[in-house]
Amino acid sequence: MKCTDCHSPHGTSNRATLRQSGWETCVQCHVEKRGPFVFEHSAVKVEGCTICHTPHGSVNRMLLARREERFLCLQCHVDPFAVNVPHGRLGFQTRGECVRCHANIHGSNFDANFLH
Ligand code: HEC
Ligand code: HEC
Ligand code: HEC
Ligand code: HEC
Ligand code: HEC
Known part of the structure; x- marks a missing residue:
């Protein structure tokens, strides 16, 4: 997995330059955990x-x-x-x-x- 799957090198408004906030970062791939x-x-x-x-x-x-x-x-x-x-x-x-x-x-x- 690449860093940029989860982080943006250009900075974001999320913590730790994450592309998506919170658990959205994870459930985009692990969709069955979304509920x-x-x-x-x-x-x-x-x-x-x-x-x-x-x-x-x-x-x-x-x-x-x-x-x-x-x-x-x-x-x-x-x-x-x-x-x-x-x-x-x-x-x-x-x-x-x-x-x-x-x-x-x-x-x-x-x-x-x-x-x-
Ligand atoms: C699967 C998603 C994912 C990948 C891939 C990923 N990260 Fe992260 N990273 C996160 C999350 C989520 C956090 C926030 C951690 C937390 O909530 O405690 C984070 C936090 C960080 C932080 C901030 C550390 C802190 O304690 O605040 C740095 C720096 C970082 N990542 C660098 C990297 C680098 C470099 C790579 C590639 C080698 C990478 N990450 C790959 C999800 C990822
Ligand atoms: C970060 C804290 C946290 C962790 C770690 C955690 N839980 Fe929970 N768990 C909770 C909270 C908060 C509730 C909701 C309790 C309530 O509504 O009274 C809960 C609810 C539950 C319930 C449903 C029964 C109830 O009291 O509502 C079970 C069973 C449970 N957890 C098992 C586990 C198991 C097994 C693990 C380890 C794999 C785990 N939990 C890890 C915080 C946690
Ligand atoms: C309360 C603690 C807890 C939280 C919060 C939690 N997990 Fe887990 N997760 C576990 C445990 C414990 C296992 C190991 C289960 C086993 O050994 O069968 C696990 C296993 C997994 C696995 C591998 C096995 C499987 O079920 O597919 C994935 C993928 C996973 N978690 C994704 C996620 C995602 C995505 C989130 C957020 C939406 C999340 N987890 C939140 C405790 C947690
Ligand atoms: C870009 C897609 C992607 C993202 C984003 C992602 N994952 Fe995964 N994750 C995967 C893949 C692919 C696997 C391997 C699944 C397998 O081997 O069956 C995996 C495996 C896992 C496992 C199981 C470990 C194992 O060895 O089987 C856990 C736990 C997990 N991810 C948690 C997370 C958490 C927490 C986040 C958010 C910080 C996250 N993932 C974000 C794609 C992703
Ligand atoms: C051998 C099976 C088994 C194992 C291992 C087990 N549990 Fe449970 N647990 C149960 C059952 C069955 C219930 C529901 C009992 C009922 O319906 O009255 C339960 C209920 C619970 C509850 C909800 C009731 C409450 O007290 O709020 C929590 C929390 C909980 N377990 C946590 C844990 C944790 C933490 C562990 C590991 C240290 C664990 N369990 C290991 C079988 C197990």
Whole structure:
């Protein structure tokens, strides 16, 4: 991929000389992530793709901002003892990734917890 796929050398009114603002930069190619979904993951919609992904490359195969995906999730989903927690999230820290179950992490039309 070329720098100019996302950036303009002539400068733009967007942050970091991006051709398009925010997640528009990403969903122009990853159109299936655009939605809208019945159940949006507000992290995707509100904060945008780069709250979880690093566009310039990463130690993670999926370009995630953290090497281990579950720690990325736990950055925001912090309280394992909150009343509405169905499973102790910390219990999953040593047992695989959250997206094993929360498979549609970018948003789902079927399930409020992005399970399918
Ligand atoms: C897939 C899209 C994409 C490509 C390709 C890309 N960038 Fe970026 N770049 C971004 C995004 C998105 C940001 C804003 C980062 C953020 O939101 O934290 C950014 C930010 C930057 C910044 C500002 C750094 C900062 O922290 O503010 C520089 C400099 C930069 N890119 C240079 C490059 C160069 C040089 C290339 C080619 C080698 C390149 N980019 C390729 C998407 C891209
Ligand atoms: C110009 C088109 C284009 C843009 C813009 C773009 N991508 Fe991609 N992206 C691709 C292609 C092509 C692939 C490789 C798909 C494959 O191998 O199946 C890819 C792969 C990925 C992957 C998966 C990594 C992997 O190795 O499979 C992630 C995550 C990703 N992009 C995130 C982003 C994010 C976040 C942005 C915005 C900052 C972005 N992309 C912008 C075209 C683009
Ligand atoms: C809440 C964190 C988070 C946000 C925000 C996020 N992603 Fe992802 N993304 C992930 C995780 C986790 C994976 C790895 C999924 C897996 O391993 O199955 C992933 C995987 C991907 C992939 C590769 C696998 C696939 O599903 O195609 C692409 C492409 C991608 N993301 C694009 C995007 C784009 C574009 C945005 C913004 C619209 C975005 N992501 C926002 C967490 C996020
Ligand atoms: C940048 C912060 C952030 C990250 C990173 C993040 N989330 Fe979220 N997530 C949110 C917010 C905000 C909501 C909406 C919470 C609400 O409405 O009460 C949410 C909602 C959810 C929900 C729906 C249930 C609910 O409470 O509404 C699930 C399931 C979920 N996230 C799982 C994950 C998983 C798994 C990951 C890692 C791949 C992840 N999240 C990463 C911020 C984040
Ligand atoms: C073995 C499968 C599985 C794994 C792994 C898993 N979850 Fe869940 N999670 C579920 C199920 C099932 C529900 C919905 C339970 C219900 O409907 O009562 C759920 C619900 C949630 C919710 C929404 C309810 C709430 O507490 O707000 C969040 C947030 C969440 N999971 C985060 C995570 C995070 C973060 C991880 C990784 C550290 C993770 N999950 C790993 C199965 C899993």
